[in-house]
Amino acid sequence: MHRSGVSRSPSIAKAILFAAVVWLAGPWLFAAPALAGEPGGHSDPIAPIALTLAVILVAAKLGGDLAARIGQPAVLGELVVGVVLGNLGLFGYTGFEPVKSDVFIDMLAGLGVLLLLFEVGLESTVGEMLRVGLSSFLVATLGVAAPFALGWAVGAWLLPGASVFVHAFLGATLCATSVGITARVLQDLGRSRSDEARIILGAAVVDDVFGLVILSVVSGVIVAADLGSTLSYGAVGMIVVKATVFLVGALALGAWLSPRLFRLASKLRARGVLLGIGLAFCFVLSWLANAVHLAPIVGAFAAGLILEEPHVRDFVERGEPGLAELVAPITAFLAPVFFVVMGMRTDLRAFAQPGVPVLAAALTVVAIAGKQACSAGVVGRGIDRLSVGIGMIPRGEVGLIFANIGLGLRIGGRPIVDAATYSAIVAMVIVTTMVTPPALKWSLSRSRSRTVDGR
Amino acid sequence: MHRSGVSRSPSIAKAILFAAVVWLAGPWLFAAPALAGEPGGHSDPIAPIALTLAVILVAAKLGGDLAARIGQPAVLGELVVGVVLGNLGLFGYTGFEPVKSDVFIDMLAGLGVLLLLFEVGLESTVGEMLRVGLSSFLVATLGVAAPFALGWAVGAWLLPGASVFVHAFLGATLCATSVGITARVLQDLGRSRSDEARIILGAAVVDDVFGLVILSVVSGVIVAADLGSTLSYGAVGMIVVKATVFLVGALALGAWLSPRLFRLASKLRARGVLLGIGLAFCFVLSWLANAVHLAPIVGAFAAGLILEEPHVRDFVERGEPGLAELVAPITAFLAPVFFVVMGMRTDLRAFAQPGVPVLAAALTVVAIAGKQACSAGVVGRGIDRLSVGIGMIPRGEVGLIFANIGLGLRIGGRPIVDAATYSAIVAMVIVTTMVTPPALKWSLSRSRSRTVDGR
Numbered sequence: 053m054h055r056s057g058v059s060r061s062p063s064i065a066k067a068i069l070f071a072a073v074v075w076l077a078g079p080w081l082f083a084a085p086a087l088a089g090e091p092g093g094h095s096d097p098i099a100p101i102a103l104t105l106a107v108i109l110v111a112a113k114l115g116g117d118l119a120a121r122i123g124q125p126a127v128l129g130e131l132v133v134g135v136v137l138g139n140l141g142l143f144g145y146t147g148f149e150p151v152k153s154d155v156f157i158d159m160l161a162g163l164g165v166l167l168l169l170f171e172v173g174l175e176s177t178v179g180e181m182l183r184v185g186l187s188s189f190l191v192a193t194l195g196v197a198a199p200f201a202l203g204w205a206v207g208a209w210l211l212p213g214a215s216v217f218v219h220a221f222l223g224a225t226l227c228a229t230s231v232g233i234t235a236r237v238l239q240d241l242g243r244s245r246s247d248e249a250r251i252i253l254g255a256a257v258v259d260d261v262f263g264l265v266i267l268s269v270v271s272g273v274i275v276a277a278d279l280g281s282t283l284s285y286g287a288v289g290m291i292v293v294k295a296t297v298f299l300v301g302a303l304a305l306g307a308w309l310s311p312r313l314f315r316l317a318s319k320l321r322a323r324g325v326l327l328g329i330g331l332a333f334c335f336v337l338s339w340l341a342n343a344v345h346l347a348p349i350v351g352a353f354a355a356g357l358i359l360e361e362p363h364v365r366d367f368v369e370r371g372e373p374g375l376a377e378l379v380a381p382i383t384a385f386l387a388p389v390f391f392v393v394m395g396m397r398t399d400l401r402a403f404a405q406p407g408v409p410v411l412a413a414a415l416t417v418v419a420i421a422g423k424q425a426c427s428a429g430v431v432g433r434g435i436d437r438l439s440v441g442i443g444m445i446p447r448g449e450v451g452l453i454f455a456n457i458g459l460g461l462r463i464g465g466r467p468i469v470d471a472a473t474y475s476a477i478v479a480m481v482i483v484t485t486m487v488t489p490p491a492l493k494w495s496l497s498r499s500r501s502r503t504v505d506g507r
Numbered sequence: 508m509h510r511s512g513v514s515r516s517p518s519i520a521k522a523i524l525f526a527a528v529v530w531l532a533g534p535w536l537f538a539a540p541a542l543a544g545e546p547g548g549h550s551d552p553i554a555p556i557a558l559t560l561a562v563i564l565v566a567a568k569l570g571g572d573l574a575a576r577i578g579q580p581a582v583l584g585e586l587v588v589g590v591v592l593g594n595l596g597l598f599g600y601t602g603f604e605p606v607k608s609d610v611f612i613d614m615l616a617g618l619g620v621l622l623l624l625f626e627v628g629l630e631s632t633v634g635e636m637l638r639v640g641l642s643s644f645l646v647a648t649l650g651v652a653a654p655f656a657l658g659w660a661v662g663a664w665l666l667p668g669a670s671v672f673v674h675a676f677l678g679a680t681l682c683a684t685s686v687g688i689t690a691r692v693l694q695d696l697g698r699s700r701s702d703e704a705r706i707i708l709g710a711a712v713v714d715d716v717f718g719l720v721i722l723s724v725v726s727g728v729i730v731a732a733d734l735g736s737t738l739s740y741g742a743v744g745m746i747v748v749k750a751t752v753f754l755v756g757a758l759a760l761g762a763w764l765s766p767r768l769f770r771l772a773s774k775l776r777a778r779g780v781l782l783g784i785g786l787a788f789c790f791v792l793s794w795l796a797n798a799v800h801l802a803p804i805v806g807a808f809a810a811g812l813i814l815e816e817p818h819v820r821d822f823v824e825r826g827e828p829g830l831a832e833l834v835a836p837i838t839a840f841l842a843p844v845f846f847v848v849m850g851m852r853t854d855l856r857a858f859a860q861p862g863v864p865v866l867a868a869a870l871t872v873v874a875i876a877g878k879q880a881c882s883a884g885v886v887g888r889g890i891d892r893l894s895v896g897i898g899m900i901p902r903g904e905v906g907l908i909f910a911n912i913g914l915g916l917r918i919g920g921r922p923i924v925d926a927a928t929y930s931a932i933v934a935m936v937i938v939t940t941m942v943t944p945p946a947l948k949w950s951l952s953r954s955r956s957r958t959v960d961g962r
Binding site for chain 1: 557618797839
């Protein structure tokens, strides 16, 4: 046991030292002199991506460690470390700016959240989801209606000079739930298989359909009003039909197809067939979801739900690891990229824009309060309603997508979402995203200690 | 046992049917109508990447299955299925053409081969490599010298009208070994921990340094001759010094740093720390390798060598899986992308260019024969020399990188590598890459059956 060289105790100091080294090394690493001028040799485009990934992974683990030390889910630490790295520009260090808009890192982050939802989906079955289906549907309905009405009201109150379309659009941006954060918190806490988790995740799927409809209607109305024409209800109807057909079709056809597909695949004589075909299944459903205008993560989650252990029995019986076990390391690699980058992209300057704080505060309050209406949608006993309401809070990237669409929409030459409103929406997204991990951790541990005998 | 719906026998027919469905679905999937015109909704850039990955994964598993059925390593099937998909353009189907130049897929393929070499590196230690170090060095030296001389001779013989620079450049393109193919074949056959594997992989590292030097010198001489100046030996010397310092430094400093780094990391209270920090270590060394003009995979392989089981004992002792086990599913996902895409990029039309076949055949013969000189470099008993020579054959993407540099070099206004010579090099790369998996499988099984008592 020759461990004398390294002391085994105060490791926080060392972690900070380590972080400091990473930080100090950062400028040199990211601003490494261009080597292309020297003669010959390889210069592989993978190299800068590899370096960026290394920095993100180390940052994610340090952030996760700090979060764990204060009893919070790791994802909060990943987000916070991302916010810190992404806002070093406020202190004059801009070495991480290129990472925010790096298309390759963005793609890996996108794959990470896709696989996270796939993995979480694998932990439930279609049957288990249908069992809480009514709750999910009611939760989603209330969780869209209340924030929409409240957002509209806040707009009418604080932006009285703006058109009714602006008010409606503000309501729309408050509707959608970003399920990535909640899914990850539930995973961090080992609660992905609870009824609360299923209700929230199911509601997030329904919510995505509703959000799609509302966004289509609101932006369709605005475009039509600006052009002096009327909204094509037929086009909006088609969107709803497509999304519904996809969801029902994927679950029904997928449940029929999946055991047959995997039984066939189990006859393929190659290593890694289960993982390869499982991922392909996830990717195809993600693509199909996007093709009907739903979020790709909805497709990935559906793929996870459809795939059940009996379907892959032929693989497991011959001693191969299960699909969830195979996907876990890939998610462990890529999901932190998503959360760190999400943190990096939050611009803290949004809070400091003139005129923004009041609107931001009001939007944040109604964004959080509005989703608490979800509690009323939970049917059945022994389910922690508060946790469901909290789990629906984060707006994450979905709120930003809405806001960005608003930046591009114009009515009478003026954008629906102006710079100040955009900053207020960004601030709302930051707060709802950051507040969820600790709040959900608190409410779930509270409900667990209350019901530990009843279960 | 309700398996009545699906017959359990002739599955080849089904696999073909499945492939046919994928093929027929291809045009529709890849040429899916642009949906951007419809109102509202998400349109996530991850969706087309997900679909492409799904097609590649299914193709890889079908190819791997076919290879296994004829007793070949899976990687041969992945290459062949890639060649088939990539050359469907010859039959008028161009749906896969965009995949060949997709930068995202290229990046994932690059990550895949990086992680493959990291994983293979994890299976050996620095000490085990040094034990065969003399053999590796001699194998690399002979494996560079012989093909260089033979390639030059072929150039002088078949291209008598071209300048001596062209002949030298042809020799240079024959030097480098593409170790990805061999590493994968050794992994497919479960022989990554054999002495033959270590000699080949060590030789490939040394080979990369030699190849770097030769390419630098040859292209430096050509550029200098074209400009009427002389080669800067100082610049070439610096390249050699940097590469050597990196390799020696990485192995020495890394071996010192790695146990300390991972003992520190084991104190981080977050999930997935071992994988996260392990991957970061691999990525940093890959980046450093590239910074000194070596291939990133050399850095990834070095990272794998440096990381040894005792370093991560703290993780494994508390019941976490080992690093190799965690990396394996990520490699299983991404490495096939590399090999299928490598197959897709091989343009079979290279064989049909006028004037090419003779040069292509001569280059291929000397490329294969030249590397057989490697056998003479093996020191020690009980090692299958033929397998070492065969393992060094594939030129893969490294040969293509050389050829591409040649396309860009000019002497007296004429490119060093013209279109016909380029096609001949491509043909040589295809043949050396394709011939290695079956040849290595044959030679290793032959040597194993011969020495089964002696070991």
